[in-house]
Amino acid sequence: MFSPQGPSLRELCIQALSSVQRGYDLLAPKFDHTPFRTPESILGATAHVLSELGPFSQGLDVCCGTGAGMQVLRHLCQGRITGVDFSAGMLAQARSAYPDATWVQADARALPFAENFDLAVTFGALGHFLPTERTALFEGVYRALRPGGLFTFAIGAPPPLTSVSHWATLGFDLVMRVRNAVWRPPFVMYYRSSPLPAVLDELTAAGFTATAVALTGLGRHRDSSPRYRLILARKPADHH
8 A cells, every 4th residue: 555665455454453563563664664654745844944943952853753853853853862752663764774873762741851852843743642641741841851942743624614625534533533442552643622712722731932934835726825834832031
């Protein structure tokens, strides 16, 4: 499915009936040949905005997967770059692709860092956290950043009600909710669980000063709203 190198339908079904961690362990060797990998367009647009906000020293990719975000950190950070993920399989792929980076296996809801980084990024991971879990995620990133540090990630704008994307994502989330209601362990992956106002409020509650800028290079919906925005969450420089 997806490409000759990608997973088969049977493999995807096995993954979907596993836990999130086990599912990604299974998918890891073929993950980069699926549409689930963060597109180069989003990586490039993020790097373009951040290039005007640096320079940065130490960088962290939260829920790094196979390491796609390391392309961004490698070009922006002058010091050590680190990826953290809870899937040993994904980390093995990432380590193979970027052997000079530091890799840490940990749950993003309990990040084991304290004021180690100037920049933290995450790509495509928010859908794996229930709204009630985002507080722990954001508080952990806040602790991991040095005063004045920046946490950033792209977030998709809701597609118009009349679009195919709206009904496709709505249908996907419905299927996942039914699956999780009748099957254990749960596989948390929702496209519509991270509305921009809620995310900004949660980042503010965690201590960040948070704003959102339009990634206009990634296109607009028919109603002229941007398809993606980049969240810029800054830890205050006078934090103690």
